[in-house]
Amino acid sequence: xxxxxxxxxxxxxxxxxxxxxxxxxxxxxxxxxxxxxxxxxxxxxxxxxxxxxxxxxxxxxxxxxxxxxxxxxxxxxxxxxxxxxxxxxxxxxxxxxxxxxxxxxxxxxxxxxxxxxxxxxxxxxxxxxxxxxxxxxxxxxxxxxxxxxxxxxxxxxxxxxxxxxxxxxxxxxxxxxxxxxxxxxxxxxxxxxxxxxxxxxxxxxxxxxxxxxxxxxxxxxxxxxxxxxxxxxxxxxxxxxxxxxxxxxxxxxxxxxxxxxxx
Amino acid sequence: xxxxxxxxxxxxxxxxxxxxxxxxxxxxxxxxxxxxxxxxxxxxxxxxxxxxxxxxxxxxxxxxxxxxxxxxxxxxxxxxxxxxxxxxxxxxxxxxxxxxxxxxxxxxxxxxxxxxxxxxxxxxxxxxxxxxxxxxxxxxxxxxxxxxxxxxxxxxxxxxxxxxxxxxxxxxxxxxxxxxxxxxxxxxxxxxxxxxxxxxxxxxxxxxxxxxxxxxxxxxxxxxxxxxxxxxxxxxxxxxxxxxxxxxxxxxxxxxxxxxxxxxxxxxxxxxxxxxxxxxxxxxxxxxxxxxxxxxxxxxxxxxxxxxxxxxxxxxxxxxx
Numbered sequence: 001x002x003x004x005x006x007x008x009x010x011x012x013x014x015x016x017x018x019x020x021x022x023x024x025x026x027x028x029x030x031x032x033x034x035x036x037x038x039x040x041x042x043x044x045x046x047x048x049x050x051x052x053x054x055x056x057x058x059x060x061x062x063x064x065x066x067x068x069x070x071x072x073x074x075x076x077x078x079x080x081x082x083x084x085x086x087x088x089x090x091x092x093x094x095x096x097x098x099x100x101x102x103x104x105x106x107x108x109x110x111x112x113x114x115x116x117x118x119x120x121x122x123x124x125x126x127x128x129x130x131x132x133x134x135x136x137x138x139x140x141x142x143x144x145x146x147x148x149x150x151x152x153x154x155x156x157x158x159x160x161x162x163x164x165x166x167x168x169x170x171x172x173x174x175x176x177x178x179x180x181x182x183x184x185x186x187x188x189x190x191x192x193x194x195x196x197x198x199x200x201x202x203x204x205x206x207x208x209x210x211x212x213x214x215x216x217x218x219x220x221x222x223x224x225x226x227x228x229x230x231x232x233x234x235x236x237x238x239x240x241x242x243x244x245x246x247x248x249x250x251x252x253x254x255x256x257x258x259x260x261x262x263x
Numbered sequence: 264x265x266x267x268x269x270x271x272x273x274x275x276x277x278x279x280x281x282x283x284x285x286x287x288x289x290x291x292x293x294x295x296x297x298x299x300x301x302x303x304x305x306x307x308x309x310x311x312x313x314x315x316x317x318x319x320x321x322x323x324x325x326x327x328x329x330x331x332x333x334x335x336x337x338x339x340x341x342x343x344x345x346x347x348x349x350x351x352x353x354x355x356x357x358x359x360x361x362x363x364x365x366x367x368x369x370x371x372x373x374x375x376x377x378x379x380x381x382x383x384x385x386x387x388x389x390x391x392x393x394x395x396x397x398x399x400x401x402x403x404x405x406x407x408x409x410x411x412x413x414x415x416x417x418x419x420x421x422x423x424x425x426x427x428x429x430x431x432x433x434x435x436x437x438x439x440x441x442x443x444x445x446x447x448x449x450x451x452x453x454x455x456x457x458x459x460x461x462x463x464x465x466x467x468x469x470x471x472x473x474x475x476x477x478x479x480x481x482x483x484x485x486x487x488x489x490x491x492x493x494x495x496x497x498x499x500x501x502x503x504x505x506x507x508x509x510x511x512x513x514x515x516x517x518x519x520x521x522x523x524x525x526x527x528x529x530x531x532x533x534x535x536x537x538x539x540x541x542x543x544x545x546x547x548x549x550x551x552x553x554x555x556x557x558x559x560x561x562x563x564x565x566x567x568x569x570x571x572x573x574x575x576x577x578x579x580x581x582x583x584x
Contacts, residue, residue, distance in 0.1 A: 002385060002388070003385045003386045003387075003388065005385075006381075006382060006385035006386070007382065007385075007386070010371070010374065010378065010381075010382045013373075013374065013378065014371065014373045014374060017373045018373075086367070087367055088367055088368075088369075090329065090332075090334045090362070090364065090367070091367070091369040093333065093334045093353075094332055094333065094334055094357050094360065094362050094369075095357065095386055095387075096354045096355070096357050096358050096386065096387060097354070097386055098354070256336045257336075258334070258335065258336070
């Protein structure tokens with residue numbers, strides 16, 4: 001276990017190396033956040049309440065969504081792709097650690113660095129320019145934290161499964177982009193799926209994506225009663241188990257297919 | 264120490280017609296060609312040996328090394344290191360292995376060299392005492408301590424290769440694989456690297472397996488050579504044995520005072536130009552001294568020299584060039 005902690009530590013140092021990248025990320029997130037805020041303000045002009053959510057809660061929703069999107073940055077698929085393209089995957093394979101365990105530790109390290117570099121600034125910007133995103137019901141905090149941890153894991157597992165494709169396909173740039181944008185749309189990170197036609201929403205609620213963003217965000221803004229939230233978390237947990245099982249099955253096979261490019 | 268049994272690796276290579284139209288066709292219809300990179304390779308390496316893996320580009324050297332290091336999974340065959348199957352116990356076996364690729368680094372571009380080492384120290388769970396001891400040894404041979412605070416991205420190639428060597432040796436592996444370690448290095452860096460290999464082989468009894476195109480590396484380091492071409496083993500033995508087998512002859516060059524050169528029964532005159540004649544003779548049949556003695560009875564000899572097949576000739580012959 002200690003070695004993985006050290007990988008996390010090293011990754012924090014690495015992430016801090018290029019400060020300039022940080023500012024870019026903050027600016028991008030701020031733009032998305034403020035644009036969405038105006039969008040929702042406009043939509044809510046003649047309505048107090050849509051699907052049991054008022055305008056104020058919706059603003060909280062998008063600020064927290066912006067913060068979550070920092071937490072839910074995964075580098076694993078890019079990481080695998082780059083090391084396969086450059087051939088450095090050989091280095092990853094020759095160390096006495098679980099290859100994916102190493103990638104996971106690296107992602108955790110990046111997120112810890114980004115927590116201070118990105119999340120705090122975005123939180124402050126959101127609080128000043130939009131509103132202070134207070135939690136609707138503070139007793140739901142444990143639920144919220146657990147659901148965020150689970151959504152992080154679900155998100156990471158999906159990314160890792162995508163990354164495995166790179167072991168054989170080598171270049172998966174386009175696929176990563178498709179996945180990223182599809183995820184944004186289907187997870188309710190920008191538009192909650194309760195705004196979608198009912199049939200679409202029903203389908204999406206069976207898929208794992210809404211449990212990445214929408215579930216923890218709903219808990220945060222207090223949408224639905226406690227029973228709804230618990231039921232959502234049960235489905236989230238089932239998805240976590242399913243994806244973990246697929247991941248464990250696939251990882252051994254994927255590493256066997258590794259292509260090491262170059263002489 | 265290391266046993267390789269019937270090792271083979273096949274690749275499916277996407278076959279594309281050249282040019283843009285070829286690339287477009289390739290999107291619709293794909294043809295695959297099966298490449299046999301390594302074919303049925305078997306050999307055994309003992310502890311403390313330094314073995315040179317040589318062969319032309321694309322012969323399957325690197326593929327073999329990667330399979331031996333557990334990075335590539337063989338299509339068929341087995342590699343045992345210390346009696347353990349590398350594909351079955353990768354995590355355990357790699358503790359006994361160090362790998363350096365001359366063309367790629369395992370050091371972290373964004374970190375200082377020392378930070379990369381610290382990371383490896385934790386990954387391999389090396390005790391602080393052992394870590395310092397290894398660094399001391401490495402410092403003596405390569406002068407590595409003065410580089411510890413330097414970011415890897417600011418290092419010269421020579422410094423980076425030194426760093427890579429130390430990184431591969433930190434966990435004191437029993438086997439060190441070096442894939443073209445001297446590629447692109449200047450004379451003094453090459454010298455340092457060769458000294459390093461000889462020293463760790465002597466001090467730590469590390470078994471070293473290296474691929475190289477550098478004749479100096481082979482002459483100075485390798486007690487044993489394995490020559491492969493087209494994925495097949497061509498030769499396996501020590502340098503002088505291979506020379507004797509592939510080129511069991513020497514060439515005697517004799518300079519006379521005039522243009523007439525006598526023949527000799529036990530050798531063949533292969534060249535005669537002006538007052539210089541070249542005689543090729545089999546090492547087992549006769550000696551240069553004998554031929555010179557016989558020839559000097561017939562004519563006055565001004566000067567003699569002996570040409571022996573060098574390692575580059577051997578390689579040319581073995582590669583079939």
